[in-house]
Amino acid sequence: MSVQSSVEVHTEWGIVSARQAGRNLAKEIGFGSVDQARVTTAISELARNIYLYAEKGEIIIETIEQYHSSGAKKGIKITAKDRGPGIKNIREVMEDGFTTSGGLGAGLPGVKRLMDDFDIDSVVGEGTVITAVKWLR
């Protein structure tokens, strides 16, 4: 069972609604205010990357569950999908301070630090899929 919401991002307002959806879901699952802020900020970074580099794409936010011997743990999973130009050198974009847009260059490495699991899949000329998970403690 997973709650899922998908937000299309092609304007700056899309970033705001993706963020809102993420914050609501994080609150529902039971994240504290600090983790809510982390999830929301991570969504904001990913959505802004879509808007800046790929122009349009979507953010999918869902709840996930994982079973262990000690019990189940719940989490929130963010998937950012686009059919933009793709990332040439993933090692480079994960470096702090690397930027092609004149920004701070803290976006993707920042998202990795904000979340628990992080994964990039990108093909040049085809698009990028980034997934990030935050587990409820």
Place this chain on the structure above:
Amino acid sequence: MHAAVLEMIYNQRNEIKENWSEKMTLVRNDVFKEKVPKTLFQDTNEEFAALIFNSFDAELEDGRAFLRSFAEKLIRMGWPLSYFTKGMQTFRRVVLESISSGSEIPSKKMYETFYEIEEWVDEMVNQLVDEYSGSWETTLHQQRLALKELSAPLIPVFDNISVMPLIGTIDTERAKLIMENLLDGIIEHRSQVVLIDITGVPVVDTMVAHHIIQASEAVRLVGAECILVGIRPEIAQTIVNLGIDLGKFPTKSSLRKGIETGMELTKRQIINV
């Protein structure tokens, strides 16, 4: 419109109106989900029907004026546009049905008649849509202006000390306004210290931080000092996680602490008397 058609509609007006009113109850269920009181709905239907029939008799300009005042009234009441468009569509269907069932119009002229009625209904629908979208556009425009006025105010609180309280999401356009208002305000109020209060900013991501850093850098260039206040604990943690370096300019947790620092910087202090 052809006199014969007009006469036919006129002769059957009661029948048409009854049919129409009956079909409009379906529209009521569809559009309003029965949230509108039945009597109010019937009264409005009555007025709508009168308006439609009037539009045959009245001169063109008069008809438009009637339609406009009716539309304005319903816009104020918050009725949706679909009430109008569905109403007109239903009316067209009813009229066409009664024409095709009657024998007054020779079948050769049927197509022409249909065409004329179509044209007349479309004309009215177009005008209604114009009225509605015009009113939306005006509202949107006014709200955008109001929002712009509210988006980046710089308030002089003491001599040489000003505050810019920011509430809500910061996008590119707003970031530009923040920068402009800051710099203009500093010159105008001769501020030495400006406090940017981000208590009301829900998310500080790298872009927002970048804009704030740029703004404070520009403030430094015009010879003033910028203090960032109102950093909530969770925002502080996300800023650290993101790895944003805000070490270059002073930050304080609350506006009050910021004002105290501002006082110190301008060599003053607040004392109890």
